[in-house]
Amino acid sequence: xxxxxxxxxxxxxxxxxxxxxxxxxxxxxxxxxxxxxxxxxxxxxxxxxxxxxxxxxxxxxxxxxxxxxxxxxxxxxxxxxxxxxxxxxxxxxxxxxxxxxxxxxxxxxxxxxxxxxxxxxxxxxxxxxxxxxxxxxxxxxxxxxxxxxxxxxxxxxxxxxxxxxxxxxxxxxxxxxxxxxxxxxxxxxxxxxxxxxxxxxxxxxxxxxxxxxxxxxxxxxxxxxxxxxxxxxxxxxxxxxxxxxxxxxxxxxxxxxxxxxxxxxxxxxxxxxxxxxxxxxxxxxxxxxxxxxxxxxxxxxxxxxxxxxxxxxxxxxxxxxxxxxxxxxxxxxxxxxxxxxxxxxxxxxxxxxxxxxxxxxxxxxxxxxxxxxxxxxxxxxxxxxxxxx
Amino acid sequence: xxxxxxxxxxxxxxxxxxxxxxxxxxxxxxxxxxxxxxxxxxxxxxxxxxxxxxxxxxxxxxxxxxxxxxxxxxxxxxxxxxxxxxxxxxxxxxxxxxxxxxxxxxxxxxxxxxxxxxxxxxxxxxxxxxxxxxxxxxxxxxxxxxxxxxxxxxxxxxxxxxxxxxxxxxxxxxxxxxxxxxxxxxxxxxxxxxxxxxxxxxxxxxxxxxxxxxxxxxxxxxxxxxxxxxxxxxxxxxxxxxxxxxxxxxxxxxxxxxxxxxxxxxxxxxxxxxxxxxxxxxxxxxxxxxxxxxxxxxxxxxxxxxxxxxxxxxxxxxxxxxxxxxxxxxxxxxxxxxxxxxxxxxxxxxxxxxxxxxxxxxxxxxx
Numbered sequence: 001x002x003x004x005x006x007x008x009x010x011x012x013x014x015x016x017x018x019x020x021x022x023x024x025x026x027x028x029x030x031x032x033x034x035x036x037x038x039x040x041x042x043x044x045x046x047x048x049x050x051x052x053x054x055x056x057x058x059x060x061x062x063x064x065x066x067x068x069x070x071x072x073x074x075x076x077x078x079x080x081x082x083x084x085x086x087x088x089x090x091x092x093x094x095x096x097x098x099x100x101x102x103x104x105x106x107x108x109x110x111x112x113x114x115x116x117x118x119x120x121x122x123x124x125x126x127x128x129x130x131x132x133x134x135x136x137x138x139x140x141x142x143x144x145x146x147x148x149x150x151x152x153x154x155x156x157x158x159x160x161x162x163x164x165x166x167x168x169x170x171x172x173x174x175x176x177x178x179x180x181x182x183x184x185x186x187x188x189x190x191x192x193x194x195x196x197x198x199x200x201x202x203x204x205x206x207x208x209x210x211x212x213x214x215x216x217x218x219x220x221x222x223x224x225x226x227x228x229x230x231x232x233x234x235x236x237x238x239x240x241x242x243x244x245x246x247x248x249x250x251x252x253x254x255x256x257x258x259x260x261x262x263x264x265x266x267x268x269x270x271x272x273x274x275x276x277x278x279x280x281x282x283x284x285x286x287x288x289x290x291x292x293x294x295x296x297x298x299x300x301x302x303x304x305x306x307x308x309x310x311x312x313x314x315x316x317x318x319x320x321x322x323x324x325x326x327x328x329x330x331x332x333x334x335x336x337x338x339x340x341x342x343x344x345x346x347x348x349x350x351x352x353x354x355x356x357x358x359x360x361x362x363x364x365x366x367x368x369x370x371x372x373x374x375x376x377x378x379x380x381x382x383x384x385x386x387x388x389x
Numbered sequence: 390x391x392x393x394x395x396x397x398x399x400x401x402x403x404x405x406x407x408x409x410x411x412x413x414x415x416x417x418x419x420x421x422x423x424x425x426x427x428x429x430x431x432x433x434x435x436x437x438x439x440x441x442x443x444x445x446x447x448x449x450x451x452x453x454x455x456x457x458x459x460x461x462x463x464x465x466x467x468x469x470x471x472x473x474x475x476x477x478x479x480x481x482x483x484x485x486x487x488x489x490x491x492x493x494x495x496x497x498x499x500x501x502x503x504x505x506x507x508x509x510x511x512x513x514x515x516x517x518x519x520x521x522x523x524x525x526x527x528x529x530x531x532x533x534x535x536x537x538x539x540x541x542x543x544x545x546x547x548x549x550x551x552x553x554x555x556x557x558x559x560x561x562x563x564x565x566x567x568x569x570x571x572x573x574x575x576x577x578x579x580x581x582x583x584x585x586x587x588x589x590x591x592x593x594x595x596x597x598x599x600x601x602x603x604x605x606x607x608x609x610x611x612x613x614x615x616x617x618x619x620x621x622x623x624x625x626x627x628x629x630x631x632x633x634x635x636x637x638x639x640x641x642x643x644x645x646x647x648x649x650x651x652x653x654x655x656x657x658x659x660x661x662x663x664x665x666x667x668x669x670x671x672x673x674x675x676x677x678x679x680x681x682x683x684x685x686x687x688x689x690x691x692x693x694x695x696x697x698x699x700x701x702x703x704x705x706x707x708x709x710x711x712x713x714x715x716x717x718x719x720x721x722x723x724x725x726x727x728x729x730x731x732x733x734x735x736x737x738x739x740x741x742x743x744x745x746x747x748x749x750x751x752x753x754x755x756x
Binding site for chain 1: 752
């Protein structure tokens with residue numbers, strides 16, 4: 001009986017899975033076409049279809065217990081042991097359509113889930129980007145009044161944006177310098193400390209990362225207010241550095257933990273002065289990480305809103321500019337700015353990825369060469385052994 | 390002391406002094422003293438009402454003085470024009486006014502002196518805390534901030550766990566790298582812009598209503614009544630989940646990746662069901678990552694200013710907005726400090742709770 005249900009339900013649920021998605025897409029398409037939003041309707045249908053199909057059929061399958069053993073049993077009954085074995089093997093290598101086993105059902109479910117998750121992350125960004133090219137005076141994709149680049153032109157003409165950008169750069173550069181100097185000192189100190197002192201100082205230095213930016217902003221503002229320094233670029237630099245330095249410290253510490261301290265000790269034992277040891281041994285080892293820390297510190301500073309909001313006073317930065325634009329919710333110039341931000345982010349990400357892959361490929365080539373060389377040497381050695389014998 | 394001499398031996402005098410000076414500046418001036426100052430701010434206050442009253446009184450006094458001056462000028466002109474017998478009567482009135490004016494001037498002088506005193510005078514006491522705990526609205530907002538942040542953290546954990554597990558253990562390397570790239574891009578897009586995208590979705594003529602109107606549920610073009618929008622408490626929570634969910638994915642991914650795949654395979658071979666593998670193998674291993682993800686997400690949600698600003702639609706108030714009002718609009722720094730301190734205490738309590746629940750130390754957390 002159980003087998004019969006399994007035999008019936010496995011293909012049904014898989015057909016159902018794909019039928020649901022296709023049907024939802026067609027339905028969305030039709031409804032969209034009736035409302036002059038054909039592509040949008042189809043897209044909504046597709047996404048909803050994937051969600052519904054994953055939830056209903058993916059998990060129903062699991063609940064019914066269509067797992068590997070029952071599937072195998074069915075196949076053995078039908079085709080005999082040998083053939084069943086071959087079929088199971090084939091099923092595990094080719095994407096299963098009929099008679100997916102539990103693992104494959106899981107696979108389908110999780111693939112669908114990842115797809116939905118990525119759509120969830122990107123859909124809002126896509127909408128925001130699309131609205132940057134709509135002639136509509138409100139940031140929106142409906143009604144679509146025609147394609148335009150006007151909002152980019154209007155954005156470029158905003159003087160307050162350029163002033164804010166200059167401020168962001170000034171703050172960013174100072175934050176990078178302070179964060180790297182402090183972060184390096186913190187990392188050098190903590191990796192050399194032991195026991196209780198280490199825990200205490202480590203906890204203190206890391207605490208700004210675990211506390212809301214609002215609190216860092218308010219407390220910095222209050223401290224400097226007591227000696228008559230009001231909000232402005234200076235306070236923003238100080239407040240941001242407080243927690244960005246901690247990020248730099250964590251990065252440098254991670255690198256220092258892989259540092260072979262015997263190198264330093266050897267140099268010291270051989271009579272090298274401390275400065276020389278630092279600049280010729282420690283620093284070259286840390287340099288790539290310090291560079292990464294500097295870049296990340298700049299990005300963190302540039303993107304920071306909460307801490308800056310409380311300490312910037314009457315000045316402005318790019319995030320403050322965006323914040324007030326969002327608050328007033330006016331023209332799509334902010335969408336144009338978003339397009340620029342997203343483009344830069346994607347470019348950096350792609351460059352990083354390409355570089356990573358190139359490095360990986362280079363590493364593989366080197367490994368392969370080393371392997372071949374190794375093999376050649378071994379065969380040579382064997383040959384020599386043989387001739388010797 | 391032995392630790393300092395160890396430092397000296399390792400780094401030399403110059404480097405050791407750099408390390409020690411930089412770290413003390415960082416700890417003292419940037420971390421400890423600001424928090425200490427914030428704490429002392431919560432224990433005193435200025436009597437703004439009294440200062441305001443004095444200011445108003447002085448203002449009125451000067452207005453009266455002007456009126457007297459005008460009257461005197463009027464009387465002077467009448468005296469010079471009047472006949473001799475009328476003059477004496479007018480002069481008596483004039484003297485009376487001069488007397489009143491003198492008295493007023495004296496009073497103004499004392500008032501001004503008092504005003505100057507009161508303006509810089511501080512009172513020590515618990516007014517700030519009393520205000521905070523007696524204000525029912527603000528208390529409600531505080532509790533809402535707590536449960537909303539807990540909800541956001543919990544949902545982010547539930548949504549992210551499968552993604553992190555997939556990336557770390559299920560996906561083939563190439564596809565994992567691609568999906569990772571797909572997550573890093575939105576992660577680096579500014580928080581404000583991501584929140585703005587949700588404003589475009591949830592507002593009255595937004596994308597959500599557009600989608601609903603395709604199915605005939607909402608009329609997006611109706612003017613009266615206008616289409617409903619979804620801004621407010623719900624909108625803020627939805628926006629927070631979107632804005633901070635990726636701060637949960639990466640810590641989870643980092644720890645699950647270090648799990649030896651053989652452990653999972655051993656579990657499968659011994660017949661453990663899939664949920665058993667997660668419950669007994671993956672989740673115990675992922676504890677530090679779960680703790681970090683929860684702490685970061687909770688902290689960001691509880692301390693978020695951008696999300697309520699963009700998605701409350703003026704309909705709901707959040708704790709950070711009250712802090713901002715105190716420090717930057719009403720200029721009552723003492724109340725601002727008190728509210729910020731409460732938020733700080735909340736975050737510390739949450740961190741301690743997470744460390745207790747997941748049995749991890751601070752060092753595990755910041756890895």
